[in-house]
Amino acid sequence: MNTLFRNHASYATALTVAAAVSVTLAGCATAPVTPDGAAEVRAKLTRLQSDPDLATRAPVAREEAETAVLAAEAPLATDEDATLGAHRVYIADRKVEIAIAQAETGEAEERRVKIAEERERSRLDARTREADAAHADAEATRVAAAGAATVAAVKTEDMQRQIDALEAKATERGIVLTLGDVLFTSGQADLKAGAAANLDRLVGFLSQNPERKVEIEGHTDNVGDDDSNQGLSQRRADSVKTFLVQRGIESGRIVSSGRGERQPVADNQSEGGRQQNRRVEVIIENSAPVVGST
Amino acid sequence: MNHTLGVGRALITAGLAAILMLVGACASTPPAPESALDAARVAISNAEKADAGRFAGAELGEAREKLALADTATRAENMVVAERLARESQVQAELATARTAAAKAASVNEEMGRGADALAEEMQRAGEPK
Numbered sequence: 001m002n003t004l005f006r007n008h009a010s011y012a013t014a015l016t017v018a019a020a021v022s023v024t025l026a027g028c029a030t031a032p033v034t035p036d037g038a039a040e041v042r043a044k045l046t047r048l049q050s051d052p053d054l055a056t057r058a059p060v061a062r063e064e065a066e067t068a069v070l071a072a073e074a075p076l077a078t079d080e081d082a083t084l085g086a087h088r089v090y091i092a093d094r095k096v097e098i099a100i101a102q103a104e105t106g107e108a109e110e111r112r113v114k115i116a117e118e119r120e121r122s123r124l125d126a127r128t129r130e131a132d133a134a135h136a137d138a139e140a141t142r143v144a145a146a147g148a149a150t151v152a153a154v155k156t157e158d159m160q161r162q163i164d165a166l167e168a169k170a171t172e173r174g175i176v177l178t179l180g181d182v183l184f185t186s187g188q189a190d191l192k193a194g195a196a197a198n199l200d201r202l203v204g205f206l207s208q209n210p211e212r213k214v215e216i217e218g219h220t221d222n223v224g225d226d227d228s229n230q231g232l233s234q235r236r237a238d239s240v241k242t243f244l245v246q247r248g249i250e251s252g253r254i255v256s257s258g259r260g261e262r263q264p265v266a267d268n269q270s271e272g273g274r275q276q277n278r279r280v281e282v283i284i285e286n287s288a289p290v291v292g293s294t
Numbered sequence: 295m296n297h298t299l300g301v302g303r304a305l306i307t308a309g310l311a312a313i314l315m316l317v318g319a320c321a322s323t324p325p326a327p328e329s330a331l332d333a334a335r336v337a338i339s340n341a342e343k344a345d346a347g348r349f350a351g352a353e354l355g356e357a358r359e360k361l362a363l364a365d366t367a368t369r370a371e372n373m374v375v376a377e378r379l380a381r382e383s384q385v386q387a388e389l390a391t392a393r394t395a396a397a398k399a400a401s402v403n404e405e406m407g408r409g410a411d412a413l414a415e416e417m418q419r420a421g422e423p424k
């Protein structure tokens with residue numbers, strides 16, 4: 001019985017302890033809590049802070065949002081006004097939204113600068129293209145002009161080379177080309193076959209310079225009588241004229257004459273001199289009369 | 295008799311106490327949250343000037359609603375609630391302004407982007423060989 005009572009007493013003690021513990025637990029359960037919605041607002045702020053496009057913008061608004069979220073997260077004792085938590089969450093939520101909106105505005109404004117730059121660039125590109133096109137046109141014109149000049153220069157150079165090839169020399173009367181008697185069969189007016197190559201260069205020159213008139217003069221040495229020399233020189237000159245006309249040179253441009261033995265260019269005493277005197281001179285007249293010379 | 299007197303005295307005391315409590319209640323009525331209400335009105339006015347009615351109408355509407363509730367609470371002398379509502383109205387109006395600015399910036403960009411695209415296209419055409 002005594003034992004039972006004692007047991008009873010210890011049971012009561014246990015109950016008391018249990019009650020105390022449960023009261024403590026209950027106290028814990030009703031201890032200060034974070035208001036509803038605070039976690040969501042924190043999550044929203046975290047999203048803003050980790051958005052690479054927005055995280056660094058609107059620092060003042062972000063700071064205010066951070067403060068407001070911290071206030072919203074502050075635990076409230078149960079006996080505190082239940083609406084205070086909701087109020088703090090509301091303020092924090094709007095502060096976060098303001099920070100987001102301001103960051104977006106900043107981002108948009110920065111992008112606008114890029115858009116403007118891009119627009120300026122495309123405008124510039126277009127101008128550059130236009131300028132390039134104009135430049136290219138100018139360049140083409142210049143090249144064409146230069147080309148024409150080059151052609152002219154080449155032509156002049158070419159002419160000189162042709163004259164050189166004809167073994168001609170420029171004189172007051174014009175370009176004088178001397179065809180040696182080796183081009184003719186001895187004592188005859190016929191041109192040798194080999195003369196053609198030489199005379200073809202003359203034909204080419206005359207074709208390219210259609211404004212120039214040509215005088216062809218036949219000359220002989222003093223061997224033989226004057227009349228036959230005169231006749232031979234005339235026939236040789238005619239022979240050259242015929243050749244040129246056959247090659248397409250207008251006959252009206254060509255005057256041929258026989259000068260006989262009257263105009264030697266070398267001494268008739270030597271064979272070398274006489275060979276030099278046996279010749280046909282082709283005088284290509286200067287296209288424009290030389291001022292001061294008559 | 296004595297007993298009756300005692301009850302009457304007690305009643306008088308209770309009545310006096312009640313009157314005192316009422317007077318005390320009047321004396322301890324908190325002042326209206328004027329600064330918070332003013333701040334809300336200024337914020338709403340700023341939002342209206344920023345054309346929030348067009349770009350953030352819902353936010354502006356809610357800010358006005360909160361301000362009206364704050365005024366009602368002030369008239370009901372529920373000053374704690376009035377001040378909270380006023381602050382909520384203010385922050386909501388500020389949000390309306392911020393969203394208006396964001397919307398405007400976005401729409402300007404869109405317009406410019408279209409312009410830039412059109413320009414680029416035109417230039418491209420103009421640059422093509424004729």
